Amino acid sequence: MESGGVQARLDALAARIGHGVSVDDPYGRLVAYSAHEAGADAARIAAILTRQVAPAIQDWQNRHGIAEATGPVHVPANPTLGMAPRVCVPIRADGRCLGYLWVLESDGPLADTAITEALRCAHDLADALARRPGPIVDGGVDGLVRRLVGEESGADVRDRLAAAVPALVGARVQVCAAVPYRPGDERVAALTSADFQRLTAETAPALRPHPAYVGSFVGATHAVVLLRHPADRPPFADALHRVAEAVGGGTAQAGTRFAVGASEPVPFAAGTARAAHAQALAAAELTVLDPALPEPLSWSDLGPYRALLRMPPADTEDVLAPLDRAATSGDTLTRTLETYLDLGGDAQRTAARLRLHRTSLYYRLGRIADLLGADLGDGLVRLELHLALKSRRLARRTLTGSGLSGELSPDRRSARDAFA
Numbered sequence: 274m275e276s277g278g279v280q281a282r283l284d285a286l287a288a289r290i291g292h293g294v295s296v297d298d299p300y301g302r303l304v305a306y307s308a309h310e311a312g313a314d315a316a317r318i319a320a321i322l323t324r325q326v327a328p329a330i331q332d333w334q335n336r337h338g339i340a341e342a343t344g345p346v347h348v349p350a351n352p353t354l355g356m357a358p359r360v361c362v363p364i365r366a367d368g369r370c371l372g373y374l375w376v377l378e379s380d381g382p383l384a385d386t387a388i389t390e391a392l393r394c395a396h397d398l399a400d401a402l403a404r405r406p407g408p409i410v411d412g413g414v415d416g417l418v419r420r421l422v423g424e425e426s427g428a429d430v431r432d433r434l435a436a437a438v439p440a441l442v443g444a445r446v447q448v449c450a451a452v453p454y455r456p457g458d459e460r461v462a463a464l465t466s467a468d469f470q471r472l473t474a475e476t477a478p479a480l481r482p483h484p485a486y487v488g489s490f491v492g493a494t495h496a497v498v499l500l501r502h503p504a505d506r507p508p509f510a511d512a513l514h515r516v517a518e519a520v521g522g523g524t525a526q527a528g529t530r531f532a533v534g535a536s537e538p539v540p541f542a543a544g545t546a547r548a549a550h551a552q553a554l555a556a557a558e559l560t561v562l563d564p565a566l567p568e569p570l571s572w573s574d575l576g577p578y579r580a581l582l583r584m585p586p587a588d589t590e591d592v593l594a595p596l597d598r599a600a601t602s603g604d605t606l607t608r609t610l611e612t613y614l615d616l617g618g619d620a621q622r623t624a625a626r627l628r629l630h631r632t633s634l635y636y637r638l639g640r641i642a643d644l645l646g647a648d649l650g651d652g653l654v655r656l657e658l659h660l661a662l663k664s665r666r667l668a669r670r671t672l673t674g675s676g677l678s679g680e681l682s683p684d685r686r687s688a689r690d691a692f693a
Contacts, residue, residue, distance in 0.1 A: 290387035312379030315355030371402035418488035422550035445502035450553035533569035
């Protein structure tokens with residue numbers, strides 16, 4: 274059934290139900306409209322003239338859940354936008370949205386029989402719309418997501434992605450990143466060929482059913498997922514854990530796991546998406562570098578690391594040098610001090626975390642205080658030592674940050690460049 278068939282079916286439907294009807298594709302482009310347009314409102318007339326639904330109108334329609342709907346959706350009037358009430362019937366095939374059949378209610382509410390007729394027409398239109406070429410190239414939505422978080426993206430990429438996923442218009446988004454590591458090794462591992470292939474094959478199918486999912490890709494060093502922020506639910510806790518589950522299972526390379534980090538929710542724009550990518554990658558990598566941090570981890574839960582990432586590299590060697598020189602016990606004393614400070618100076622919890630008797634902990638803390646010549650009961654001393662320890666961990670994050678190397682593979686660069 275070609276475009277002529279679409280037109281004939283719309284005209285027939287409009288004649289049967291006595292209401293004007295039209296079809297838009299998922300990108301907001303007008304596909305066809307019925308000759309019965311006596312009740313057309315200003316919004317529909319503008320779409321007919323420009324062959325495109327205005328972004329503000331797409332936003333209003335998406336607020337009422339048409340992007341996820343599988344049945345008819347009533348979209349109320351919006352006088353500010355020149356919109357009369359209307360009913361949207363999603364046109365779907367194999368779980369994919371192919372477009373929207375719109376029935377105007379300017380002449381009064383639809384009868385149940387009219388809705389039944391519209392549903393039947395939408396089913397008949399699915400085959401024709403499935404054969405229509407879409408405007409998205411260069412890897413589809415996932416390719417646009419890759420470009421959006423890259424350093425060479427711009428308004429054109431944002432607009433094309435918004436056209437592909439209308440629910441992004443006026444929305445906030447969040448980026449998640451997943452990096453490989455080996456349990457017990459506080460270093461980010463290399464992404465092997467086997468890991469790359471598994472992530473590429475499994476991440477998108479595992480996440481696509483989530484209503485917030487937009488797109489994903491796997492780069493040379495990590496996987497990236499773009500999610501739409503749902504204003505009516507807790508900020509992304511469910512989606513973030515879904516990402517962790519999707520990429521966190523066993524891999525072809527035995528022992529490799531994936532740590533997941535998430536950015537703050539940001540407005541959907543090219544520049545903010547790049548910054549969100551940097552935040553997500555920092556959170557994922559620091560989860561590996563600092564076992565005291567939870568996993569999965571959001572940027573908002575990074576604590577002092579958020580400030581340290583925006584500062585010039587700190588020289589911590591003089592502060593911690595006495596512990597480093599303490600022969601074979603140096604690493605033990607450093608870890609004891611960091612755990613003690615991570616737990617707010619709570620000796621009981623520190624002893625439990627390190628599996629030490631309280632007496633042994635007090636001995637270590639006393640030795641640390643003697644070696645450093647510092648009063649561990651002084652708040653400013655604790656702050657200086659804690660920042661020095663965290664700066665040292667951050668220094669291990671070499672060649673990190675967000676950026677694109679070449680045209681396809683996101684690489685890592687200096688994190689401080691990304692957050693400056």
